Amino acid sequence: MSYHNDYRSFIESKSQLGGEFGFKANYDHPSAYDFQTFLVEWAVRQGRAAIFADCGLGKTLMQLTWAHNVNRHANKPVLVIAPLSVSLQTVDEAEKFGFGAERSLDGRFKTTNGIVTTNYERLSHFDPNAFAGVVCDESSIIKNFEGARKGEITEFMKKVKYRLLCTATPSPNDYIELGTSSEALGQLGYMDMLGMFFKNDEDSLHPAFVGSKWRFKRHAERDFWRWMCSWSRAVRRPSDLGFDDRAFVLPDLIETEHVVESDRAEGALFAMPAANLAEEREERRATLRQRCEAAAAILSSAESGVAWCHLNAEADFLKELIPGAEQIAGSDRDERKEELFEAFRHGQLKKLVTKPKIAAFGMNWQHASTMTYFPDHSFEQYYQAVRRMWRFGQKHPVTVHNVTSQSLAGVTKNLRRKADACETMFEEMVAQMNDALRLSRFRDHMNNQEIPSWL
DSSP: OHHHHHHHHHHHHHOOOOSOOOOOOOOOOTTOOHHHHHHHHHHHHHSEEEEEEOTTSOHHHHHHHHHHHHHHHHSSOEEEEESTTHHHHHHHHHHHHTOOEEEOSSSOOSOSSSEEEEEGGGGGGOOGGGOSEEEEETGGGGGGSOHHHHHHHHHHHTTSSEEEEEESOSOSSOGGGHHHHHHHTTSSOHHHHHHHHEEEOTTOOOGGGTTOSEEEOTTOHHHHHHHHHTTEEEESSGGGGTOOOTTOOOOOEEEEEEEEOOOOOTTOSSOOOOOSHHHHHHHHHHTHHHHHHHHHHHHHTSSSEEEEOSSHHHHHHHHHHSTTOEEOOTTSOHHHHHHHHHHHHTTSOOEEEEOHHHHOSSOOOTTOOEEEEOOOSOHHHHHHHHHTTSSTTOOSOEEEEEEEEGGGHHHHHHHHHHHHHHHHHHHHHHHHHHHHTTOOOOOOTTSOOOOOTTO
16 A cells, blocks of 8 residues: 555656646736736636746736736735846835735745745745745746756646746747746656657758757648647737737847957967867956956946956956946855845946856846946857846947957857847747737737737
8 A cells, every 4th residue: 555655656746737727817907018918818828838028028017917817816825936136026026016925035925825936046945835826937047957956946836736937038049948948837848849849860950950959850840839839929029919019119239349359379470269169268268357458448437337257257357347346256145146136226236247147037127228248159148138238118228348359259250140040030939829820910000900819
């Protein structure tokens, strides 16, 4: 009997909750735009869904409204998991929109029918049975965690009845990472998704899979998008869903490049491009002082801004060079990180030095419009860093100063290629999903288009 019970427990621990759990939305927020209400109502009907909405399209309001619907329906709390400090930002946003939200870092909370928010790093303190629903904010960050943390998040979610993932970029360069979201929602597992829609091809030259060994099976692409449509929606602007864009027009993004001189090898007439990662690392160390001095000169004259970097030595030197700047380092205690994040967000701190992997996810920094960046090969980190400022709600043009060296020209070129691939991928994602859903893009902003009720 004991063996039977242990085996049953083992099977249950490996299983996802199955079935259709959606319900008709019982609440629409009066401040929500029409496309936001449409997405929330769709996600509530689904019960388990992903909203891939670009930066500044109001994901926080949408996830809070979704959570409030679940509260009212199930009479149990909903947990919102977010990157460090974004959970504090969520509490502020909840208060602004008239929702009750409580932050907890140790698994204890007072509410019996409200919204609780915490950091991804604190999830182990919480019991999934205490919640009717769970929201993963900035869910694309999940794939960046090491295996144990990623498994912990998936394990937590799979026993909660209602689930929502919200992120701006599910995957900037590779459809394959969409499997991370699918698995967290209890759809196809990552490897099951690969087996169903993709084939292993080391020689694949498909533009969506540059540098990847996976490509769509013959005739599987349309089926893949139909499957994606069953649990997700992707939107970069309201017109992607047939709504009016007029309230969501971004100011200019100005990307400038500053190139410092590289040292010439002995006997060479000019500096040679770095040919591999080892040479790139050496070049970054060799030009650290010149690049930091250039970045500091740019940021010192700005009213407010961020100096993004990747190396500890870069961060230390930038803090020394930029008057009044504070550094957020990975080794800092969480309390100090949050204190500095809040000070910068509220304008008390004017200059911030940090790394994309620490601060590039989820922050709303529309009050600032100047940043410096040392390009590397990660387009996702670059995209997220830029989008902290260049997002809907920004009132001024945003200037990104990319500081590099002569020998790192190949890195900048690769970053541009990835940016083009990302734009192509997301446009294709929206077009394919709209085709599968029989939606057409909203071109005439003066014409009110009605969304069919069956959506």
